[in-house]
Amino acid sequence: QSFLxxxxxxxxxxxLREEEGIPTEEFLESCYAIVPVLDKLGPTVFAPVKMDFVGxxxxxxxxxxTNKEEFDTLQKIVLHEVNAGVAQxxxxxxxxxxxxxxxxxxxxxxxxxMKNGEKNIQTAL
Numbered sequence: 001q002s003f004l005x006x007x008x009x010x011x012x013x014x015x016l017r018e019e020e021g022i023p024t025e026e027f028l029e030s031c032y033a034i035v036p037v038l039d040k041l042g043p044t045v046f047a048p049v050k051m052d053f054v055g056x057x058x059x060x061x062x063x064x065x066t067n068k069e070e071f072d073t074l075q076k077i078v079l080h081e082v083n084a085g086v087a088q089x090x091x092x093x094x095x096x097x098x099x100x101x102x103x104x105x106x107x108x109x110x111x112x113x114m115k116n117g118e119k120n121i122q123t124a125l
Contacts, residue, residue, distance in 0.1 A: 021075035031057045059096035
């Protein structure tokens with residue numbers, strides 16, 4: 001569990017922008033920082049989770065790098081895609097964000113189980 005303490009980029013360090021929301025770049029950096037944790041937890045067991053996680057981070061990043069100033073928050077990306085009618089399109093940044101959120105929630109639940117004393121990875125999953 002101690003390896004979790006050495007993360008350089010943490011979600012808790014992200015400063016929300018009053019009206020604009022979650023800064024995209026900092027959020028993506030925090031997500032990327034979790035990837036090595038998945039390897040430490042179990043490179044085989046977590047391989048599908050890691051692939052999904054990294055794929056969704058990349059989709060959001062691809063949208064972000066098309067216009068870093070316009071898409072400087074996650075909310076701006078989602079609103080742009082909603083207004084353009086592409087938010088629900090497969091592989092959209094909005095869809096990727098939804099799945100990334102689900103992945104983070106799953107990981108949090110798993111880590112909570114382990115922290116609370118569950119020794120069996122399959123049971124915790």
